[in-house]
Amino acid sequence: MKLIIEQLLNGLTIGSFYSLIAMGYSMVYGVMKLINFAHGDFFTFGSYMGYTLLVMGITFITSTLGVWGGMIAAMLIAAISSGVLGLTVERIAYRPIYPAGRLPAVVSALGASIFIQNAIMIIWGPRPHAYTSDVIPGFILNIAGFRINILQIIILLLSFLLMGILYYIVQKTTFGAAIRASALDRETAALMGININLIIFFIFALGPALGGVAGVMVGMYYRKISFIMGWNFGLKAFTATILGGIGNIPGAMVGGLILGVLEMLGSTYLSTAYKDVFVFLVLILVLLFRPTGILGEKIAEKV
Amino acid sequence: MDNILKIENLHINYGSIKALKGISLEVNSGEIVTILGANGAGKSTLLRCISGLIPVHKGDMLFYNKSLKNREAYHIVIDGISHVPEGRRVFATLSVEENLNLGAFNRRADRQLVLERKERAYSLFPILKERRKQLAGTLSGGEQQMLAIGRGLMSDPKLLLLDEPSLGLAPILVKQIFHIIKEINKQKVAILLVEQNARKALSVSHRGYVLETGNITLKGSSSELRNDKKVQEAYLGGAALKNK
Numbered sequence: 001m002k003l004i005i006e007q008l009l010n011g012l013t014i015g016s017f018y019s020l021i022a023m024g025y026s027m028v029y030g031v032m033k034l035i036n037f038a039h040g041d042f043f044t045f046g047s048y049m050g051y052t053l054l055v056m057g058i059t060f061i062t063s064t065l066g067v068w069g070g071m072i073a074a075m076l077i078a079a080i081s082s083g084v085l086g087l088t089v090e091r092i093a094y095r096p097i098y099p100a101g102r103l104p105a106v107v108s109a110l111g112a113s114i115f116i117q118n119a120i121m122i123i124w125g126p127r128p129h130a131y132t133s134d135v136i137p138g139f140i141l142n143i144a145g146f147r148i149n150i151l152q153i154i155i156l157l158l159s160f161l162l163m164g165i166l167y168y169i170v171q172k173t174t175f176g177a178a179i180r181a182s183a184l185d186r187e188t189a190a191l192m193g194i195n196i197n198l199i200i201f202f203i204f205a206l207g208p209a210l211g212g213v214a215g216v217m218v219g220m221y222y223r224k225i226s227f228i229m230g231w232n233f234g235l236k237a238f239t240a241t242i243l244g245g246i247g248n249i250p251g252a253m254v255g256g257l258i259l260g261v262l263e264m265l266g267s268t269y270l271s272t273a274y275k276d277v278f279v280f281l282v283l284i285l286v287l288l289f290r291p292t293g294i295l296g297e298k299i300a301e302k303v
Numbered sequence: 304m305d306n307i308l309k310i311e312n313l314h315i316n317y318g319s320i321k322a323l324k325g326i327s328l329e330v331n332s333g334e335i336v337t338i339l340g341a342n343g344a345g346k347s348t349l350l351r352c353i354s355g356l357i358p359v360h361k362g363d364m365l366f367y368n369k370s371l372k373n374r375e376a377y378h379i380v381i382d383g384i385s386h387v388p389e390g391r392r393v394f395a396t397l398s399v400e401e402n403l404n405l406g407a408f409n410r411r412a413d414r415q416l417v418l419e420r421k422e423r424a425y426s427l428f429p430i431l432k433e434r435r436k437q438l439a440g441t442l443s444g445g446e447q448q449m450l451a452i453g454r455g456l457m458s459d460p461k462l463l464l465l466d467e468p469s470l471g472l473a474p475i476l477v478k479q480i481f482h483i484i485k486e487i488n489k490q491k492v493a494i495l496l497v498e499q500n501a502r503k504a505l506s507v508s509h510r511g512y513v514l515e516t517g518n519i520t521l522k523g524s525s526s527e528l529r530n531d532k533k534v535q536e537a538y539l540g541g542a543a544l545k546n547k
Contacts (some may be wrong), residue, residue, distance in 0.1 A: 174401075174404045174405065174408065174411040174417075175411070177394075177397055177401040177404060177405055178405060178408055180394070180396070180397060180401075181394045181397060181405055184394050184395065184396065184397075185392060185394065187356060187388075187392075188388060188392040188394070189405075190355070190356065190375075190376035190377050191354060191356070191376060191380065191385075191386045191388060192377075192380065192405045192406055192408050192454070192458075193377045193380035193381055193408045193409045193458060194377055194405070194408050195375070195377045196377075
């Protein structure tokens with residue numbers, strides 16, 4: 001019982017990383033119909049920017065702001081730099097080839113992914129880096145026999161807060177309705193007075209920014225970061241996106257959490273080595289029996 | 304004349320196909336103007352060009368003496384032209400209320416104003432108020448058309464472009480839609496109407512134009528058009544209008 005609860009908590013934590021990344025995937029796919037394969041690398045970039053601020057600039061950031069303040073500062077830097085990178089990639093790698101159709105844009109996204117990965121490798125070196133323990137906040141709490149790291153709880157709460165904010169924007173505000181409307185029918189959205197460039201700016205800034213924050217969280221949670229980690233996390237987040245229903249923001253959140261929990265339970269009770277097999281098996285099953293994803297639904301348009 | 308929309312010698316090409324070959328027309332303030340024409344005559348093309356969805360090849364369009372050429376679609380809405388597109392095009396997975404809110408997208412910061420305009424739309428179409436939490440895709444065809452028109456009015460346009468508002472609707476609903484069109488016009492909104500149902504369209508409009516394969520071949524007041532032999536044969540089913 002204790003193991004289950006601990007592993008559920010771990011699963012939710014990992015799942016919240018997937019969710020944060022998945023929301024960016026989903027927003028971009030929804031509006032642009034583009035699978036943004038570079039999205040996982042925005043996450044890596046954010047993680048490295050946070051690392052640079054904290055570990056390379058440790059003496060002044062952590063000593064002035066404290067470890068928690070340092071964490072927030074790293075997340076802000078990661079969000080801003082990943083957001084700027086996202087907008088830059090959109091401008092350079094995607095915008096010029098939108099007229100060519102969807103497939104060339106996907107190929108360009110793959111190219112952007114490889115480019116960013118290699119750029120990170122050149123800038124920071126090919127060897128993994130570590131968020132050292134002197135910059136990582138948190139302490140172990142003993143609650144009713146459970147050993148819980150407070151960092152994990154904070155990460156979870158922060159993820160849920162960010163997801164909640166994005167959920168609110170996308171589902172409850174008129175601006176969010178404009179995002180969803182642009183995803184459904186861009187031409188009619190323009191007739192409503194919606195400037196599509198404003199929507200594109202929003203999704204390509206905010207999606208990567210959330211990925212960047214997740215990058216710092218992953219750095220603090222696993223401590224080790226590497227220039228290729230965006231591939232694995234990106235793939236999982238993409239799976240989460242499909243699991244929840246692509247283009248559907250709440251679906252991406254739910255899909256990420258489910259995926260994280262499944263992965264943790266799978267590695268606890270089945271096999272650590274086969275945890276990914278377990279995850280993708282579930283994906284295949286969902287696609288077989290509910291191709292639109294868990295929350296994805298298609299409403300037939302009446303004529 | 305106090306025309307608010309003036310189109311001069313407008314040419315539009317789709318690749319090598321000439322969709323509009325130099326048409327001129329005007330809409331005066333407070334008017335309902337009908338454009339009659341067969342399928343493929345270029346009626347929808349004309350509306351789509353006015354609202355900025357397709358580029359002008361030659362000629363000009365003036366709205367309150369300001370050129371609409373090279374203006375983005377979302378600017379043209381702010382200028383005061385609202386386009387209710389053919390086939391309704393409501394956002395199916397958004398609620399009725401969200402669809403209406405989007406009609407006033409550029410005024411979204413002014414909640415009070417949006418609320419007032421929404422109430423106005425609801426008073427025109429009470430059924431939309433009942434269904435405001437429902438997804439637009441679950442509405443009937445007639446309700447979707449009402450939503451599309453209500454949404455188009457949310458930007459408080461001076462000119463409303465209506466593309467085939469009665470298409471695919473049951474006769475009772477067609478009657479209702481045309482009644483609403485007159486109601487909207489009474490609130491000092493000029494309307495440019497494209498309609499296959501020529502009889503109905505001419506019964507509500509002040510003037511009309513006949514568009515044939517990219518050219519305007521006839522224009523006049525609605526009663527002139529109704530009594531025109533060619534119009535009667537081509538668009539009014541041949542038979543003389545007994546009820547008029």
